[in-house]
Amino acid sequence: MIELFYESGTLVASGDRPPEPFVWDKRTRQWRAPASAYRQSVLALRESDTPHEDHAARFEKLSLESRISMEPRPYQREALAAWRRNGLRGVVVLPTGAGKTAVAVNAMERLGRSTLVVVPTLALLKQWYSVLSDAFGGSATIGLLGGGYHEITPLTVTTYDSAYIHAERYGNLFALVVYDEVHHLPAEKYAVIPQMLISPYTLGLTATPERPDGGHALLPELVGKVIYRRSAEDLAGSYLAPYELVRIPVELTAHERFEYAQADAVYRDFLRKHQLRMRSPEDWQRFILVASTSHSGGREALLAARRRREIQNLAMRKGVTLENLLKKHWDDRCIVFTKSVEEVYALSQRFLIPGITYETPARERKEILDRFREGRYRAIIASDVLNEGVDVPDAGVAIILAGSASHREYVQRLGRILRPRDGKRAVLYELVTTATGEEFTSRRRREVFA
Amino acid sequence: MLRSEHVMARIFRGNLIPHRLPPEDGRAVEVAETLCELYAVHVGRERSSLEEEIVRAEEELGPRLDPRRGFRIVRALAKLLEERAEWVSPTTADPYTIRTRIFELASSLPELPAAEPGLLDTASRDDILSQVARETGLENPASLMYADRQSAQLLGEFYKPAPQELIGRYNVAQTQGVLxxxxxxxxxxxxxxxxxxxxxxxxxxxxxxxxxxxxxxxxxxxxxxxxxxxxxxxxxxxxxxxxxxxxxxxxxxxxxxxxxxxxxxxxxxxxxxxxxxxxxxGPKEAGEEEEVREAFQRAWERAKETGGWRLETGSYILPLPELKTALVPDFMLEHTETGERVYLEILGFWSERHLIERVSLLREAAKRGYRVLVAASEKLGTSPDSLSEAAQGPAVVFKGRLNPNAVLEKLDAVQDSSRATAQ
Incomplete structure (x- = not known):
């Protein structure tokens, strides 16, 4: 007779000698295995007809019926079939905007067991909360763990960071784990998460499984191998909508230009004098360090640098241009992206349109996006939170105000408005202040399309 | 506790040496003092403005304190002060309700609300805000739209430490950080x-x-x-x-x-x-229990006859690995001739939960063959028999002080019983 227990991210067995990979833990005088050995161990015990009692698993059966009628697209159906064939384990690779979430919702509905969804950011945490509430809110309560929430239910969404800390307390409650943006999982820190979960079923989702550090080689062990893969090219045309890119240069006003030129001169002069470059955030720190310890002109250079940045960010005409675009597209569901959270709140107060940032509570975020979707809100302003896989369906127009120069970020943002919408051509505006450092940022960002 | 990015250490011959601020260093004390003061005078003001001032302090004080690490030192000190700050909401109104109403009104207009009232008959931003002001009775709804943001919170209370205390806390936190x-x-x-x-x-x-x-x-x-x-x-x-x-x-x-x-x-x-x-x-016990312990030790030392038993006061650990803890009895008594060991555990005046836990440890120790004598004050309201049964070992119930003779009596009983089982 063997009895299995779950204990702090591990499986503990008492009674007869349990099968591999259990080892004798001399510290506590018990047989112990990582929680991830659950599936393998139980199958081995069943196959060998070994009498055993399972006190570890506390899965729940759920009758989940999605309230959103979603006819899966053919490739989503193929992905699900491949997942089933592989014993309900594995990674599905689909491009941004192809509906990875829908694949997971479908998998959860078919399986009907308690499920944990693990996501990289608080924005995605809130996004999944919203999707799962829409789909299963009628038959289940959705739990949240992370970002100030600590509510565990049979359908819980958590972040990689929170899972790392708390998985050992709840690792026996979930039969299925969905890892969104699963390329985060092989990081040294996060790779311990699957070890602490007994979940026999796993589903990984990503657009880009490959990691520069080669960590993707660990994926088969952590979640299962890649079982289905389609690229953006495979799906282009039929599923992803075309878009139009409009770049609007915004000039400074005469006064701003004057002030900017002055500040810029002081700042550049200081850089030259001290032979400083300015290519990375570290260079910026170095500049502050030199400026704040320098006796001649350091303080002035610091102030000039700050003023220079302020003008760049708060250029008057940018505000006016934005106002014009909002007016023009008042009926077209418009999303404004900004670089900073503070800018979101300033613009929200100025134009009286709802803002979304990582600070926005999950329920309010869902409410705003729902109303936006229904057309009750005409426009929303968001900071970086709408990046990486966050779903904003049906936006006709996107306006970027000074995003940061990251290729990946830019592509993923574009992905947001590339959602299919019948006959709708999406427009992406990019507002860039000319004669300031932002021009360079914008050029770098576009190289991806070159 | 610090964030990892504020943790600093150097390596010297393979040894890791966490960063320290010498408490006697005048500049460090000055920076600590300035930061404490920054928080202290900020009571009643907004978080966002405090954060701006901390950024300024980082840039101004940091490099003077340490050219390379000054930034992070200042940031780390501020982080530790944050643990002593309590933040409160600036308003009793519900900002969520206010802003939602504003967004709904604005969105229901056929055009983007005009920035300024114009000649045309379209509604302006001010029209919407004054309507919400009428509905809610608030004077300036726009300023309260996001009053529930963390950055809008006001510093309610701050428990100001002495600068040396902050530096001491910093030094512990850096060592914790490398761990x-x-x-x-x-x-x-x-x-x-x-x-x-x-x-x-x-x-x-x-x-x-x-x-x-x-x-x-x-x-x-x-x-x-x-x-x-x-x-x-x-x-x-x-x-x-x-x-x-x-x-x-x-x-x-x-x-x-x-x-x-x-x-x-x-x-x-x-x-x-x-x-x-x-x-x-530290845990809350001690106190009265400590007194009983000391009084017993003094009485034992004065006692003329201890039946060949010697009292040892060091820590003796009886490992209970399966329970992930250990029993650490108050004393160990060793018989000078037979080498026999009996442990003495004095139960304090604890909560019931605590007591049950401790008694279960005693029982587990007894199962493993350790001989532990339990002494409990009659204030605990237990009889020697029930205690003895619960702990699976001999028990003494004492009034006021624990008397060495009462312990010795039980020790003989323990010996007799062990002899009986041996035979």
Whole structure:
């Protein structure tokens, strides 16, 4: 007779000698295995007809019926079939905007067991909360763990960071784990998460499984191998909508230009004098360090640098241009992206349109996006939170105000408005202040399309 | 506790030396003082403006304190002060309701609300805001739209430390910080160490220990459940939280292998030279129990006849690995001729939960063949028989003070019973 227990991210067995990979833990005088050995161990015990009692698993059966009628697209159906064939384990690779979430919702509905969804950011945490509430809110309560929430239910969404800390307390409650943006999982820190979960079923989702550090080689062990893969090219045309890119240069006003030129001169002069470059955030720190310890002109250079940045960010005409675009597209569901959270709140107060940032509570975020979707809100302003896989369906127009120069970020943002919408051509505006450092940022960002 | 990005250390001959601020360094004290003052005068003001001032302090004070690390030192000090701050909401109105109403009104207009009232008949931003002001009775709804943001919170209370206290806290926090990336911790305890306190924190933090006896006492290896499947840094945070617990006692040495910036290094410290002070209050027992213990020890020393029994006062650890803790009795009594050992555990005036837990440890120790004599004050309201049964061992109930004679009487009984079982 063997009895299995779950204990702090591990499986503990008492009674007869349990099968591999259990080892004798001399510290506590018990047989112990990582929680991830659950599936393998139980199958081995069943196959060998070994009498055993399972006190570890506390899965729940759920009758989940999605309230959103979603006819899966053919490739989503193929992905699900491949997942089933592989014993309900594995990674599905689909491009941004192809509906990875829908694949997971479908998998959860078919399986009907308690499920944990693990996501990289608080924005995605809130996004999944919203999707799962829409789909299963009628038959289940959705739990949240992370970002100030600590509510565990049979359908819980958590972040990689929170899972790392708390998985050992709840690792026996979930039969299925969905890892969104699963390329985060092989990081040294996060790779311990699957070890602490007994979940026999796993589903990984990503657009880009490959990691520069080669960590993707660990994926088969952590979640299962890649079982289905389609690229953006495979799906282009039929599923992803075309878009139009409009770049609007915004000039400074005469006064701003004057002030900017002055500040810029002081700042550049200081850089030259001290032979400083300015290519990375570290260079910026170095500049502050030199400026704040320098006796001649350091303080002035610091102030000039700050003023220079302020003008760049708060250029008057940018505000006016934005106002014009909002007016023009008042009926077209418009999303404004900004670089900073503070800018979101300033613009929200100025134009009286709802803002979304990582600070926005999950329920309010869902409410705003729902109303936006229904057309009750005409426009929303968001900071970086709408990046990486966050779903904003049906936006006709996107306006970027000074995003940061990251290729990946830019592509993923574009992905947001590339959602299919019948006959709708999406427009992406990019507002860039000319004669300031932002021009360079914008050029770098576009190289991806070159 | 600090964030990892504020943790600093250097490597010297393979030894990892966490960053320290010398408490006697005038500049460090000045920076600490300035930051404390910054918080203190900020009571009643917004978080966002305090943050701006901290950024300024970072840029101005930081480099003067230390050209390379000044930024992070200032940021780390501020982080520790944050733990002593309480923030409150600036309004009793509900900002969520206010803004939602504003957005709804604005969105229901056929055009974007005009920035300024114009000649045309379209509604302006001001029209919407004054309508909401009428509905809610608030004077300036626009300013309250996002009053529930963290940055809008006001500093309600701040428990201002002395600058030296802040620096002391910083030094502990830096050492805790390097432990974040430790896989395990080795702690040597000698006779002066309060092992009961140590196990209190081992248990509290869910650590797993292995125990070895050494020439001078005990060696503890601390890690977590998953550690046997290859080292993990997952328990580093708990080891870091364990440190201030250990700092409450003396007579210890610790060492940890830490991967620091890709290099294998070693952190070593001991209670004599570490110069760190704990900020933990420690478990709440002690007090009256301590008095009983001391009174008993004095009475024993005065007693003329102790039947060949010798009282040992050092920490004796009876490991109970399956329960992830250990029993650390108050005294050990050794018979000078037979070498027989009986442990003496005095029960304090604890909560019922605490008491049940302690009695279950006694029972487990008895199962493992340790002979433990339990002494409890009659204030606990228990009879010797029921106590003896619960703890599976001999029990004494005393009034006021624990009398050595009462203990000796029971010791004979213990001996007799063990002889009886031996025969």
């Amino acid at each position: 974040y990336s430790a896989r395990d911790l080795v702690v040597d305890l000698d006779g002066r160490a309060d092992a009961r306190l140590v196990f209190h924190y081992v248990k509290l933090l869910g650590l797993i220990y292995r125990l070895q006896t050494t020439e001078t006492g005990y060696r503890l290896y601390l890690d977590g459940p998953l550690s046997i499947f290859g080292g993990t840094r997952k328990y580093g945070l708990r080891l870091a939280k364990f440190l201030p617990g250990l700092l409450l006692t003396e007579g210890w040495e610790l060492s940890a292998d830490v991967i620091w910036k890709g290099r294998e290094t070693r952190l070593e410290m001991d209670s004599e030279t570490c110069g760190l002070l704990s900020h933990y209050a």
